[in-house]
Amino acid sequence: MIHSLTRAAAALILAAAAAPAAALELSGSGFGTLGWAESNREYRYERSIDEHGSAERDSVLGLQVDARLSAQWSATLQLKVAESIEQDRRWDPTPTWAFVGWRPSDDWLLRVGRMRLPLYLYSEILDVGATQDMARLPTEMYSIAPSNEFDGLTATRTWNLGDDELGLDLWGGRARTTARFWSRDGAEPIRPAGANFVEVDVHVLGAALTLRQPDALWRASVHHVRTRQTDGARIPVTLPRVELAPGVGFYKTDNSIPYGPALQEVSTVTNLVFSLGVEQRFARHWRVAAEFARDIQQDTVLGANTSGGYVALFREFGPVTPYLVGARLRSTSGTRAWFRRLTENPLPADVPGAEAINAGQRMAAESTWATDQRSFALGASWALASGQKLKAEWKRTRIGQMSRLVDTPAGSDTIHDTHLDVWSVNYNVVF
Template sequence: MPPKIPNVALFPLLATLALPVQALDLTWSGFGTVGFAISDQSYNYQRFIDNGGTFKRDTILGGQLDARLSQQWSVTVQAKLAPSDHDDTDWQASLAWAFLSWRPSDDWLIRAGKIRLPLMLNTENNDVGATFDFARLPQEVYSISPLTDLVGLGVSKTWFGEGVDWIAEAYAGKVETSWRYYGREMTPDQSAPGSWFLTYNIKSAGLVLTARSLDNTFRIGAHRVEASRDGAKIGTPIVNVGGIYRFGVGGEDKVIIPLFTAGASILLPAKVRLSGEYAWIKLDSSSEGLNRWGAYLSLSKRMGAWTPYVYYAKAKSRDSALAKYQAINGNVVPSPYVASQKFLADIIVPYDQSTVALGTTYRLTPTSLLKAEWSVATTGVASSLVDAPSGGDSSDKSINVFSLSYNFTF
């Protein structure tokens, strides 16, 4: 399927093409990751990782064109090739960025078009593996937001200081995005295990404050997300009728989703770097497990070409969502209803897992590095990062994942 690109996102590209070549100052760059991951389990983890090994979880290739139109105006277009965000078998070419920038002065920046959001510390560069040390960013935190980019407007103001710069960023816009679900016994379209994707219309606005010095970064953000679906309600309740759970009546045309983010990266004595991030989201829908928090804490130290690191991450849905999942999942019903009960339990989308990771990067050149990581993910009540096996569930699992990747920019 060809990539679907909002018309307004093409404005920066069309503006560039409309100018004579001699009026442009063009800069090309590229990035990529070739990553292999394998686990010790037969079922999928994070969509693709199992004991057969996969290149699909982390591999990505991208290119960026920056066109300086004048001292104040520029255009940025970034395209990438990566696994599809709406199909587990396809690859997808898409425009990640496509925006027009206006910098009226050194301390103001205004961008219009398709922009990446300033959510977590590495959201804006999460496709460029060469810019961070982890084999992959902790999904307990980085999977929480329902979107990472939108088509709209972003404004930032910087206050330059002697030791610390303060940056305030505000944004607003909209985008279509897909959300993945997995049914271990059935999906809405078939009586067999599998994944399916629902398309949501998202409007979002947010305010982010960042303090940055030479060695340290602190960030806090508050975001408001509005989600709707064409021709469908959101938040239809799952109710118990005569001992059997089923969809009830009701729901809303749209739901408002508050999202809070915070993060810090601090250089400690002996040049040890301490990094941590936290995210919290509230979503009133059938998928009650999406109401959750996630956090991680990491330590790393650069020693010549090597940067070893360790981190601990955790994600947890609110207790009422986990209790509802357990009630539906453990409901004893006649055999014709078993698959439907497991399906409704999966719709809850519960999260209760932690990860410990130990890894290292080795910098081959200033623009390329190797990464190796061993991580152990442990689930509690359940985790929707796991495609639970048919006849079982995702509770009380321990998943060893080994990752190796080559990351580069040019």
């Protein structure tokens, strides 16, 4: 149903583009970022950043067509080319927006098709680097959602409050997306070592309240998300402990293991995500931005259950805007404890089946997406001309017990209690 609506929206947009010019108003725009990021570590961070450097993490090119069909009807189509979500070291074109809008009055807007979730403060400009000053929006906040786009319906109600505008967004729909899991050693043929990509089906309902003021932007949102793997794989609710001898045991991760009680499993997991963000100008040349999100995992002990956020301070000097950012992303103590249980005490090698059991525990830990990290960044943007910005940033990330954003090399211990530095530079443009 939802995918049919999205296809219908895209078809209407394309039909509008082919209609006589007198019947509609067309406008086109585009955006792009050419970026380079390099760290001081040999292992990869955020999929593609390592000591050899990468253009894949930040580079993007997007094109957008807006069609005004009448006083009440409009349509938007946006395509972007960026790092693939389905495979490492690959670029893919994807439709990020493809919707038709109907405005029955000045206060109401109804849209159907593919749209951006208004989860974050900067969701609408997520890919458009020229419209904000940070070289990279903080990953500790902007990696919480499994998907930033969805196919469905959105209703928006706005109220004009003098110089202010209050908006309420309500939406529902689904997204077919891909989750990336890094397996340090894997376990052939179940899971190969390295990056593994799993297709997931996401159903989302949510609401966001946004207040726009001359010197401030506020947003609060709540999301109800249900996720399942499209291959029908089931997820354990918890992992029972199996004792083989005093002080020797393991956590059962699969019902093929002939020890211990049968696993209780679910096919769908539920998350509740709450977010709050603000950008405030508090002096002539000073701005502060802050966001926080809480992702509450239900149905299983294995999965995302995190708190993340950041605070950023900006000071404008004409065309140059230096900034400082402090950010943090941390799983709950329960999630971190499960990761440690599954990785720190493997079975001795002389126990029959120990290799397979230890590999299963390791992969179960990797599937929790457990994270414990904080970062500090110092950067600046330089407005070269209208619609163009050059940015540079140094960021130090402190990894605590673990981080799902790190690809641990094969055979190595979990990367923990260390730090890495990332240097980034990018050129951004809108046209």
